[in-house]
Structure formats: C-alpha cells, structure tokens
Amino acid sequence: MTFTKLGALTLSTALVATTAFADSHVDRTGWPENFTLGTAGQGGTYFAYGSGWANLVADELGISGGSEITGGPMQNMALVHTGEAQFGMTTMGPAAESLQGTNPIAPGLQMTNACAMFPMYQTPFAITVLASSGIETISDIPAGARIGFGPAGSTSDTYFPRMMETLGVEFDRRNGNWTDLGGQVQDGLLDVIAFAAGVPTPAVSQLEVQTDINFIAFTEEEQATIMEEFPVSPFTIPAGTYETLTEDAQSVSMWNFTIANCDLPESFVYEVVDIVMSDNERMQAIHGAARATLPENWDKNNVLMWHPGAARWFIENAGAEISDDMIHGN
Known part of the structure; x- marks a missing residue:
C-alpha cells in the first residue's frame, strides 16, 4: 500500500532556512536535504505548535523544512512509518493502536518504523x-x-x-x-x-x-x-x-510526542532534539502548550521505541534511564 497521496495532504508551509548551522563540526553524513513535519488541521494546536518548531529547526540547522496539514496523529504515524514525512506529531493512544496494527488508515500494518523523539504536552x-x-x-x-x-x-x-x-x-x-x-x-x-x-x-x-x-x-x-x-x-x-x-x-x-522515522541518522535527530529541548522559553513563544515540553517529561513515553539520536540526547542531558530494549536498533 502506498501513502503517496494519503489523505490528499496539502503543503501548508515552505520554510527555507538561511542561517548557517553553527556547529559545523557535527557529522552530517546521511542527513536529508530537507524535511517534512506532519501536523494536523488548521485551527488546532498541532498546526500552530508544529509549524513553529519546524521553522525553528530549519533555521537553526540551515536546511529546508516545513510542515504539512494532515489528518492528525493516526495519519502522522503512517506517514512517518513509511518515510513520506521525516517527522510527525502523535498521541499515545493512536501510537499504541498503530503499533498493534489497528490504525484505521492501514488496518493490519504494524507501524514500527516511527520512533519517539521528544515530549510535547498533554x-x-x-x-x-x-x-x-x-x-x-x-x-x-x-x-x-x-x-x-x-x-x-x-x-x-x-x-x-x-x-x-x-x-x-x-x-x-x-x-x-x-x-x-x-x-x-x-x-x-x-x-x-x-x-x-x-x-x-x-x-x-x-x-x-x-x-x-x-x-x-x-x-x-x-x-x-x-x-x-x-x-x-x-x-x-x-x-x-x-x-x-x-x-x-x-x-x-493523553500525552503527545513528536515522532521521527526510525531510519533517520542519529546525529540529525540528536541535533533536532537539542534545538527544541534546550530552550523552553523559545518554545513557549511558539505556543503556550510548550510549557510542558521539558526534558524531565521523557518518561511519559511508555509506548514507542526511541530513536537512537533522541535517546542519546535524553540520557546525556536529562539523566533519562532508557533501557536498551526501548531504543530502536539495539
């Protein structure tokens, strides 16, 4: 099954970064030239919050990135699992159903290639x-x-x-x-x-x-x-x-988490998480719900496997105790 035209997605934002990435020493091997973030419909928090952090990350990393209007958490799980979107936003309930193969978008497909990246808010x-x-x-x-x-x-x-x-x-x-x-x-x-x-x-x-x-x-x-x-x-x-x-x-x-395609390079996801999680005041300026986008809320994920880059960031910077069997690829 292909998700190329899944839900008739509409590109809502084309965000082109012009700022050079400050940490030029970071190994960018395998990094995508651009990225897409699946959000949800206009007028909701996902759209406002997601468009904001996509813009922030694109600017900080010096790559092109943007958000797309989608049907929300269920569709985002499908898009990220298949790789049509590099990133997405989901809720723990839909994430659990997607892993079990009961996502109504693709019944029977266990969407195990969507990994946890960082906590957002309830x-x-x-x-x-x-x-x-x-x-x-x-x-x-x-x-x-x-x-x-x-x-x-x-x-x-x-x-x-x-x-x-x-x-x-x-x-x-x-x-x-x-x-x-x-x-x-x-x-x-x-x-x-x-x-x-x-x-x-x-x-x-x-x-x-x-x-x-x-x-x-x-x-x-x-x-x-x-x-x-x-x-x-x-x-x-x-x-x-x-x-x-x-x-x-x-x-x-229910808790919301951002998700990343599990095959994205570890260093890329690490840097994305670092940008979002290292300055909460900046995130709250994007949307007030980000007051819960804090490193200590890493433990609110008890459903998804962690992306290796995200797991490394939370272990190194938030004292997270993430077991190896909850990290994708281990």
Missing part, C-alpha cells in the same frame, strides 16, 4: 458550547445533538465519540478542522464541539472573542468512568486558560 479532552444553548453539563447534552469531533482520524475523533457513548450521550457525529467547526457552532449548524487539543486551542480562543461560550467540565464520576475505559490521565484546565474560563475545569488527557 492533550486534554474538553467540550465547548454556545452559552445560549443552555448546556452546562454533559448530562444536559440532548439526544441527537450535532457534535463536532475534529478532523477524521484525529485523537479527538478516535476517542471522544467512544467517551461520549460510554457516558450515555446520543449524538450525530460530525467532522472537520477546528476552525470550520468553530464557525459551524457559531452559525447554529453544530450544537457541541468535543475537542482534544493542547490548550489554549486557537479555534476556541477565536470563538470566545466572537461569541459567549460555555466550557463543559467532567464531573468526578464521569472522569473516573472515562479513566477506567481509556488510556488517559486526570487533567485540570486552569482557570484563565481562556478569557471566559473563570474556574478550573476537570478533564482527562
């Missing part, structure tokens, strides 16, 4: 509605509500419908990029947006500027039910994350 699952809807809790969502779950095959679309079913919500499932879904809920074409994305999510920030919205938190019982059924952890969206979020909101989350 993706909370949250619900947004118009304030005028009168919906204030999950139990208020009426049967048959039109719920937008994000791009098809995304983390949100993969898990949130199952979560809603587990909580007894009956719905009409809709898909689209976050920006479009925000417009649809504002126009009355959708009743609810159930999003899984790093916070603050650009589409939600834009929506609250244009209209009054409610954030629907999980109750403790709902949170516990979801944690029993799905590979998620408890998460609190802090008050003030959005202007209209005046109280902490209980949620659940």
